[in-house]
Amino acid sequence: MTTPADMSHAMLVAILMHHGGSLDLPAGAFTPDALGGMDGAFHAVGMEPLPGTGMIRISVQPRPAGDDGGITRL
Template identity: 60%
Template sequence: MTNRTPEEMSHAMLIAVLMHHGGSITLPASAIDADATGTSDGVFHAIELQRLDDGGTIRLSVVPRPSGQDSGIEWRPPHS
């Protein structure tokens, strides 16, 4: 997955979450409101995918991102 664009990675993470939950998940309609999915300048929130130290699990988190459309994929080692 290292040669994916941010858009492709976001899509892949969404599919992974849905598949883990049996292929679907029920959310309130407000979960996709502009304030819930992005910042005041219209940019989507950033996602962090972190491999945990147990070697078998990952954590998917919403994290702050810089304003604008110039953010990309940054690979980091597991937290120790």
């Protein structure tokens, strides 16, 4: 079974591989405000195909409250 953590890891690896295996980010990209909400939970990630393009959009999504987050297939 694929977990949300597995999918997050896979998306990160896909992004890095698409950029030649590495990507330079400013340290500010890892501040608590950039990574999550005020409750300390990390933001969620959405992944959706862009019809007719062969592309996939990866985006930050509001995280569901509590532990209800998981993989949802649309």
